[in-house]
Amino acid sequence: MSSTIAVIGATGFVGCHLVPHLVTNGHRVIAISRDGRRLPEWTDAVEARAGDVTKQNLDAAVAGADAVVHLAAIARETGGRTFDEVNVEGTRRAVAAAERAGVRRFVHLSALGVIDDPKLDFLYSKWQAEEIVRASPLDWVMLRPSLLFGEGDGFFNLIKVTLKWWSPGVVAIPGKGDAKFQPLSVDDLAMAIEQSVTDSGRARSVYELGGPEWLTYREIVDAVSDTTGMRRLKLGMPIPIISALTAVTDKVLPIFPVSHDQISSLQRPNYTELDAFERTFGVKPKPIDLSYLKAA
Template sequence: MILVTGASGFVASHLIPRLQREGHRLRCLVTNAAEGGRIKAPGAELAIGNVTDPASLPDAMEGVETVIHLVAVIREKGPFNFRKVNVEGTQNVVEAAKKAGVRRFIHMGALGATPDPAYKYLNSKWLGMEAVKASGLDWSILMPSVMFGEGAGFIASLLRSIHMAPFIVPVAGDGKTMLQPIWVGDVANCVLKLLEGQKIGQSVAIGGPEIMTYDELIGYILAALGEKRFRLHVPRWLMKPGVAVMEALLSNPPITMVEFKSMEIPNITDPEAVEKEFGFKPMPIRDGLGYLKIKT
């Protein structure tokens, strides 16, 4: 039995069908029945609970051999902040797993996670990863770069930025922030490899086969959309107040102050990391953005 937390999320939407095709027994942790109804996992068990509520987790862990912990918030909303979900939530799941006798624990970390509290989201991911490392379980941590694929929040945010104004795309700074986008299907492939027993006690950084600048990523997205726009580079000091205003006024801004700050850190690793660590070649982004044209 495998327990998947964050079962209604982006990565899980691509991973769960793969797990089912391979014959794994699944239990999906969801916060309520309505959330459970959105999961395309026929035959999987549903467990009602929340990682922020330790008392709701023991029943979900009963009979579980492996936990795949995918829950995280990338934007804070009300009580569900980085500390409560990404740090304390991970600690709660780890403790519940230990008490239930679970041995295998696969955790979705983040490339760029840092002990520096100035980077709130990346620091919360680092603290969660540290809790997993100290668990005493047979843990593995996967640390992907930004992901693309159907439902990718990062790409959706870029689309909102692209379409904020006609003819131009506002870019913070010089557009040279380094990224290494990886297809979510390849991240799912890596998780399946971890389920085979690979990389126990290891944190593995992964990214796509190409390191690119933020400007180049925007270029790939525009090409997928069949659009041509001028990239307007705005000094970071000048854009910062605008980001703060958008965050204050919009329910779903293209970028938040936390994300704006995180762009200071390159989000890259070895371009051959996936092939070296897991034995297959990941998809180049130019081959994986066709869904954008269909959606628009």
């Protein structure tokens, strides 16, 4: 059944893949971002609106929607933006606006590894956001994906940038590089989000999602090296040393590729069962394909 879906965070990586997918499946989309900008590829089925989850202007942004997909979040605290303000209180405002608008279905993008532990800043903020969604009377659906790959992604492009600009000959690998991930295609996630919006039987469900294979950090670096042709010697760096280094770079060099909090988060599992996606959404997820990284 087609509906009008408000996507908060529509101009980000996931949003850029989700919005066309929703339109192709017959939905109208209210595409919300802070400045309300319209992407050139959006058709007339997409209405761009401004809405900032840190401000009080979300009611007008979600007005008329049958469902809300909440994507807006930050993965690092930079430029004065905090996890508490965007990820936690922003989710509280998104939930409240959905309730006031009479929306029932609220699809919330969380992440694998969320935890009720204030020492892990990002994962704790995502946990607190989940708690706000869980406590609401909405028909929520919570998705917890592993790393997402696809054109415009953050993680795999960051490894490419790290190899190119920060790793002359040698690339640092945190610890043994054996932290395990389960990369999922952003297009498979888009399909899962659409089903989560339309399938009434999914209300109040939490889904952990990953692709068809587990890959270690070391294997991911190899995959990016192989795809881009940027071969580097991999040098294992003890976690306490990277941890101490990033505690400093967070303060003096905010463009450093990884934050102290992201290094700490490596202790949390970023993978789930290999058949989790197919069991939940009835489709085999795509194997990892990084060919989009070949573009300059």
